[in-house]
Amino acid sequence: MSVGRFISFEGIDGSGKSTQARLAAAHLERKGVDVVLTREPGGSPGAEEIRRLLVEGDPERWSAETEILLFTAARRDHLEKTILPALARGAVVITDRFADSTRVYQGAARGDLRQLVDQLHSAVIGRDPDLTFVIDMKPEDALRRGLARKSGEDRFEDMGLEFQIKLREGFLRLVGDAPDRCWLVDGARDAAVVAEEIASRLDAFL
Template sequence: MFISFEGIDGSGKSTQARLLAESLRAEGREVVLTREPGGSPGAEQIRRLLVEGRADRWSPETELLLFTAARRDHLERTIRPALDRGAWVVTDRFADSTRVYQGVARAELAEAVEDLHRLMIGTEPDRTFVIDLDPAQALARATGRASPAIGAPTTSHTIPPENGNAAQSHREAVTPAQKDGRRGPSTGTDKDISAEDRFEAMGLGFQQRLRDGFRALALAHLDRVRLIDGSGPAEAVAARVRAAL
């Protein structure tokens, strides 16, 4: 059984992938918990090419090829061998992330995304959970605030990369903070700080378009994709996921 978690940055995908893997393991199943970009030694090296370096390091087309190359290696080296021996695979992001992120960042790439997927990947998860959360709530979680800023503007503080490239913006967002050694809220981890900075650079408007993209994807693939309300405590979301498995 091949399961993927999808959604906007900070929606709770990693948390839910981990909780599902733990509960499946508690039932005695072998579970491989993995992630994209990455999930195999070669794909983790490609991940570094994607998330590190200058914002204009890659064109959107090259970035799409790198995501696809990473996914092919992940599939060959991690996912297929695990499925072949009867393990369950739970991945934090898969091809739907490319459909939505690269599709939203560059609509004209949508056909190339599907062509490359068919040629080089050709596999869909048996079940995909889209963790659906308001971007303002995801930001509130990432910054460690107790509650989301109700009524906060959902437009970006900066120019969203409408003709740009999602991972490049991600890179741009993360690198300066890490270099400066700036700290987020006192309770923040490095991952929290990254998520917060990414939101600041990409803007809530961009995250809103991604959310819409994931919701549309769920409607277009009702057989495979389940839209999960990501609000409330992690355990409550996990129960929704289990009920929809």
């Protein structure tokens, strides 16, 4: 594969997207594909430092505008240090979240800030994934699952069910806005069944 491919997994907290990203990477690795599995916020040393500022602490720690700036800074470092070098060598990059999360979390669910998100993305990032899997699940079920992890990174889960409902609505709109890039997946099924559907789509895409 001479040209790298960039694939993202999106969805509300607790939807299973992190598990599916790992399973997708393992599927491709078994086929001999050079895969880089990464995440946001994070994915590079500098971005991981910013991650702790974003996912830990009080829900009211930052305004939505401040969050947008922090996420964009982390994403730029992630892009420079991890994503672009991997794509340049022809690898498949699989990321657990990318810019769509900022569009939904800060751009829509926390206020009407989508224009600001898009302006910063265009000026600083300038790249979207080639394929995005949006893992969908009822907010009530996803929230229970997310809080049960007790990961210590529960800042967004702690914003409550109403926030998770807004997030789901935002991700569903995203699929409607970018149907050529986004693939909606029912995450309420057994993880192995979900992974099989994703693997089939990946194989066809690559």
